[in-house]
Amino acid sequence: MRLDWDQRRPERPGSLGYQLLQVMKAVFRPGTSRHTAKRRGDAEVLNFGKETMRKYVAQGFELAAYLKAEFPACRRPTEITSEMCECFMETLVDRGLAGGTLGRYAAFIRKLDRALRYLRQVPDDAPPLLPTLEQGGDWNFRANTSTLAYSDAEALALLAQIRARGSEKYKAVAAQVVELMLATGLRIQEAGYLRADGIGLVTRQVRLVKNTSRTKGGKPRVTAPYHPAFDDFMAALKVQGEGRPDDYGCVFRDRASLPGHVRAEIRRACRALGIQQLGSHGFRKLNAQTLYAELRAAGLDDEAARLTVAWHLGHNRVRVTVQSYVEAQRQRG
Secondary structure, eight states: OOOOGGGSSSSOOOOHHHHHHHHHHHTBOTTSOHHHHHHHTOTTTOBOOHHHHHHHHHHHHHHHHHHHHHOTTOOSGGGOOHHHHHHHHHHHHHTTOOHHHHHHHHHHHHHHHHHHHHTTSSOTTSOOSSOOTTTTOOOOOOOOOOOOOOOHHHHHHHHHHHHHHSOTTTHHHHHHHHHHHHHHOOOHHHHHTOBGGGEETTTTEEEEOGGGGTOGGGOOEEOOOOOGGGHHHHHHHHHHHHTOGGGTTBSOSSTTTHHHHHHHHHHHHHHHHTOOOOTTHHHHHHHHHHHHHHHHHTTOOHHHHHHHHHHHHTOSOHHHHHHHTSOHHHHTO
């Protein structure tokens, strides 16, 4: 059902950020069937995931803050134009954001565009806020599909740099998150939300449980066994989490903001050491490539090794593992 949300408080609509929040809430359908929505024809408009909703809300307030500073006459979502959105995207490009991050901002703007049309706040023939390539636009971003990872020496040097020269507030926890990614191949958000009961010291595996562990798409999984060299480190993390029963046994605190602080520490360490910045995923890719090499050395053929690595990383498609994680020269093995 379409909601005429903009007519509820016509005299006092609230800030632009609040209005964008209301737009996204109007097309938010948690717990409903995407399959049914596809059959109905509105799956591209609606949003079903809580984590996606959180990101859209944050991006909406960021867009609103930009428009308030640069286009103060824009007071309502219906007054946002394609020119404003293109200027906003240009500022994000100038900040040096990765292709995948830029793609998520572009996806938000296009979701906002579809939502405004769906809610009949703008006519269907209005110009798109951010045209796709098919619509004659230039804004099309993809995540970096390079298999380039930090080398073993670079990873150890970055870890040492963060421990020794990182910010006093975050260097200790950032070093733990980085080492955890090296050991287990977790995504940075999965690492931040790890709980003590998910660490199996006997099996040397990490168990991730749906949305509790903030897995991508809420997909549960159990990682491949980590190397025995990380036994003491993982045991210490488990004790750290068990000492926080009031916080669900989570290993780390301040989880929502933790990934951003860890990424900042990695960037500073890369600049200090003159190492190419590959972000937090550079450690995850190193873990994947190390596991792949070990599986091949143990006798698995190329296809079986890739399937195992894909399962370990939580990929739905092996193609993603091949394109972005397994080194090109190893794919031919």
